[in-house]
Amino acid sequence: MMQHSTTSRSGAEILLQALKDQGVEVVFGYPGGAVLPIYDAIFNQNAIRHILVRHEQAAVHAAEGYARSTGKVGVVLVTSGPGATNAVTGLVDALMDSIPLVCLTGQVPTHLIGNDAFQEADTTGITRQATKHNYLVKRSEDLARVVHEAFAIAAGGRPGPVVIDLPKDILIAPAPYNPPSEDLHRSYRPRLDPDPAQIRKAVALLKAAKRPVVYSGGGVINAGPEATVALRELVRLMRAPCTSTLMGLGAYPASDPQFLGMLGMHGTVEANLVMHGCDVMLNVGARFDDRVTGRLNAFAPHAKKIHCDIDPSSINKNVAVDVPVVGDAGRILRAMIAAWKEDSQEQDRAAITAWWRQIDQWREGDCLSYDQDMSPDAVIKPQHAIRRLHAACAGRNTFISTEVGQHQMWAAQHFGFEEPNHWMTSGGLGTMGYGLPAAMGVQVAYPDALCIDIAGEASILMNIQEMATLAQYRLPVKVFILNNQYMGMVRQWQELLHGGRYSESYSEALPDFVKLAEAFHGTGLRATKLGELDDVIARMLATDGPVIADICVDEKENCYPMIPSGAAHNEMILGPGGEARAAGLTDAGLMLV
Amino acid sequence: MEPSAIQSATISVLVENEAGVLARVIGLFSGRGYNIDSLTVAPVDDDRGRSRINVVTSGTEMVIAQIKAQLDRLVPVYKVADLTREGPHIARELALIKVISTGEERSESLRIAEAFRARVIDATVGSFVFEMTGGTDKIDAFLALMRPLGLAEVSRSGVAAISRGTNIL
Numbered sequence: 001m002m003q004h005s006t007t008s009r010s011g012a013e014i015l016l017q018a019l020k021d022q023g024v025e026v027v028f029g030y031p032g033g034a035v036l037p038i039y040d041a042i043f044n045q046n047a048i049r050h051i052l053v054r055h056e057q058a059a060v061h062a063a064e065g066y067a068r069s070t071g072k073v074g075v076v077l078v079t080s081g082p083g084a085t086n087a088v089t090g091l092v093d094a095l096m097d098s099i100p101l102v103c104l105t106g107q108v109p110t111h112l113i114g115n116d117a118f119q120e121a122d123t124t125g126i127t128r129q130a131t132k133h134n135y136l137v138k139r140s141e142d143l144a145r146v147v148h149e150a151f152a153i154a155a156g157g158r159p160g161p162v163v164i165d166l167p168k169d170i171l172i173a174p175a176p177y178n179p180p181s182e183d184l185h186r187s188y189r190p191r192l193d194p195d196p197a198q199i200r201k202a203v204a205l206l207k208a209a210k211r212p213v214v215y216s217g218g219g220v221i222n223a224g225p226e227a228t229v230a231l232r233e234l235v236r237l238m239r240a241p242c243t244s245t246l247m248g249l250g251a252y253p254a255s256d257p258q259f260l261g262m263l264g265m266h267g268t269v270e271a272n273l274v275m276h277g278c279d280v281m282l283n284v285g286a287r288f289d290d291r292v293t294g295r296l297n298a299f300a301p302h303a304k305k306i307h308c309d310i311d312p313s314s315i316n317k318n319v320a321v322d323v324p325v326v327g328d329a330g331r332i333l334r335a336m337i338a339a340w341k342e343d344s345q346e347q348d349r350a351a352i353t354a355w356w357r358q359i360d361q362w363r364e365g366d367c368l369s370y371d372q373d374m375s376p377d378a379v380i381k382p383q384h385a386i387r388r389l390h391a392a393c394a395g396r397n398t399f400i401s402t403e404v405g406q407h408q409m410w411a412a413q414h415f416g417f418e419e420p421n422h423w424m425t426s427g428g429l430g431t432m433g434y435g436l437p438a439a440m441g442v443q444v445a446y447p448d449a450l451c452i453d454i455a456g457e458a459s460i461l462m463n464i465q466e467m468a469t470l471a472q473y474r475l476p477v478k479v480f481i482l483n484n485q486y487m488g489m490v491r492q493w494q495e496l497l498h499g500g501r502y503s504e505s506y507s508e509a510l511p512d513f514v515k516l517a518e519a520f521h522g523t524g525l526r527a528t529k530l531g532e533l534d535d536v537i538a539r540m541l542a543t544d545g546p547v548i549a550d551i552c553v554d555e556k557e558n559c560y561p562m563i564p565s566g567a568a569h570n571e572m573i574l575g576p577g578g579e580a581r582a583a584g585l586t587d588a589g590l591m592l593v
Numbered sequence: 594m595e596p597s598a599i600q601s602a603t604i605s606v607l608v609e610n611e612a613g614v615l616a617r618v619i620g621l622f623s624g625r626g627y628n629i630d631s632l633t634v635a636p637v638d639d640d641r642g643r644s645r646i647n648v649v650t651s652g653t654e655m656v657i658a659q660i661k662a663q664l665d666r667l668v669p670v671y672k673v674a675d676l677t678r679e680g681p682h683i684a685r686e687l688a689l690i691k692v693i694s695t696g697e698e699r700s701e702s703l704r705i706a707e708a709f710r711a712r713v714i715d716a717t718v719g720s721f722v723f724e725m726t727g728g729t730d731k732i733d734a735f736l737a738l739m740r741p742l743g744l745a746e747v748s749r750s751g752v753a754a755i756s757r758g759t760n761i762l
């Protein structure tokens with residue numbers, strides 16, 4: 001039956017009604033001509049809060065931070081043309097990391113579409129490959145349905161960003177309203193419940209394993225807190241070592257003895273050797289990314305592989321697996337726990353004990369160790385700065401975001417994450433400029449929490465304008481810059497792979513970050529030597545408003561261990577002096593990114 | 594067959610007939626570096642609510658499985674079938690072929706057309722337009738024979754395909 005609205009409301013008002021009915025509390029946006037009717041409707045209501053960012057890319061990253069920390073869909077509102085194109089990097093970022101977003105873009109009125117009108121861009125065309133799905137609303141009667149559908153698609157199955165392009169005349173003309181219904185898009189039916197036969201096969205393999213490993217990824221976090229609980233239970237039942245991708249950190253507690261740390265290019269030796277040496281691998285919610293597998297023909301050569309993913313296209317994409325399981329990570333894990341308990345087969349306890357003996361031996365190498373001279377005048381090692389920050393945050397509800405580079409990897413290695421949804425980093429796209437707006441989005445969701453962006457001095461400049469947003473909304477985000485005066489990760493590759501020719505990787509003419517913080521109405525702090533580090537951290541944490549802490553660290557420190565592109569898990573470079581082992585690298589490896 | 598051998602696949606995709614759906618499918622192929630050897634699309638429901646896209650593609654077995662999975666995760670896609678691998682199927686194309694020639698070449702082209710069951714649907718003193726349906730191979734063979742006989746222009750529909758027997762998409 002057609003639903004007729006009793007009063008005639010504009011498209012913009014209908015849009016806000018739909019957002020409200022979807023439970024939206026906050027929108028990150030930036031106005032412009034095409035979306036003025038929406039801003040008018042926002043002006044007339046209090047249910048939905050609007051956070052005015054300073055660049056549309058930041059609006060998307062803020063919504064990502066909000067979504068990743070709350071598990072809700074993040075909402076973005078930008079104008080047509082440049083507003084939409086500025087948002088594209090954020091959309092691709094969310095697509096790569098499977099973050100649920102709805103991005104509302106303004107569009108020129110329908111009769112002008114295709115005429116190269118002022119601030120017209122083919123937004124659905126530009127964002128088609130940058131989104132999970134997108135819409136151009138051409139009829140008022142489609143508006144409410146499209147909004148509800150967009151939320152269901154963004155959050156359903158493997159989450160992702162959805163764009164709704166809204167021509168200005170559609171926002172102005174009266175539109176009918178229908179409330180949300182259970183109906184998803186007609187053709188979109190992601191599979192959530194796993195096939196029981198596959199679960200039994202997987203559990204039979206796991207029970208018989210002598211050298212098992214659980215490798216978990218962002219899919220477990222996306223599947224919600226119950227999935228994390230189930231992961232922990234299964235890993236303990238299995239007595240297996242557990243490692244995590246960059247995206248999955250926090251799902252299994254870092255301090256737990258069964259946790260081996262992150263795996264992959266900058267993963268721990270023990271995690272990578274366990275992956276290399278295991279006989280049964282259980283991958284839950286990770287996608288065998290090239291940063292994780294290293295050289296494919298040498299990846300886990302002796303392992304039977306079980307791959308659990310909600311997206312069937314992730315399975316057998318990079319790595320051929322023995323037992324694929326399609327479904328929601330939480331449901332799969334719970335089904336596996338039940339099947340494990342039912343299955344009467346005994347584990348080979350002696351083999352598992354021997355496996356742990358081997359792992360403990362690998363752990364003794366202490367691959368994340370670094371040489372910090374402890375005298376007060378000593379140069380600060382970046383790893384040490386993160387360890388001290390971690391220690392100082394103990395007991396507080398702490399959310400960490402990062403930019404992209406060495407500091408990001410050091411944060412992943414040295415800041416132990418105990419809980420899911422507390423770690424926001426740009427994994428798939430590796431977007432410099434992600435961390436500050438992401439932290440801002442988290443802080444909007446959790447005003448009383450401690451939100452810290454661990455940054456590099458180069459990355460932070462890519463969205464530094466958001467300091468103004470922090471000031472406007474009194475969001476007390478802390479920016480902790482590991483200032484090595486280099487695009488450190490670029491410099492590291494140039495050192496190891498390009499003969500030390502540091503082409504364009506020195507951060508010339510850096511701003512004075514203390515003054516910069518002050519110019520944005522925040523507090524600026526600086527530590528130039530070890531003796532100042534703890535004090536700066538303490539002052540940063542004690543300050544109410546936004547802070548930039550400029551931590552001047554060793555310029556030449558490299559991030560280890562490192563599996564160079566094209567190398568295998570057992571071909572890691574462990575530290576300075578280990579460069580020789582990179583000499584065996586092939587041209588094919590050099591071509592990889 | 595070798596897992597690394599390049600094979601051909603005829604894939605049928607049933608999609609919601611919404612704006613941009615063809616661009617989405619084509620963008621998937623170009624963005625991920627898959628081949629499109631032929632592509633057809635038309636609505637197949639009474640109310641034009643759903644369309645069928647037939648794609649002929651090629652790749653290793655893993656790539657073809659990936660293409661299927663990638664198509665299947667597009668929001669407006671209802672169903673994907675790899676007709677080449679999921680039992681016997683029939684594939685047909687329609688071609689309109691213009692041959693411009695005179696004398697012996699002209700009569701030879703007509704004789705061959707008869708042998709191939711191609712119909713003459715337009716004729717002038719100097720030209721024929723033949724209409725022909727059949728598998729891609731048959732049309733290719735006919736075109737090869739016409740080439741020395743004045744073949745001037747070709748318009749092909751691309752492949753429409755369907756499984757044999759009671760199986761449906």
Ligand SMILES: Cc1ncc(C[n+]2csc(CCOP(=O)(O)OP(=O)(O)O)c2C)c(N)n1
Binds near residue numbers: 403406488489490
């Ligand atoms: C938008 C963007 N441009 C370029 C890159 C390539 N890139 C990766 S890390 C990096 C250097 C980052 O430098 P900094 O923020 O100082 O971090 P550090 O590695 O020194 O810790 C660059 C340029 C990127 N990841 N993102």
Ligand SMILES: [Mg+2]
Binds near residue numbers: 458482484485486488
């Ligand atoms: Mg740097």
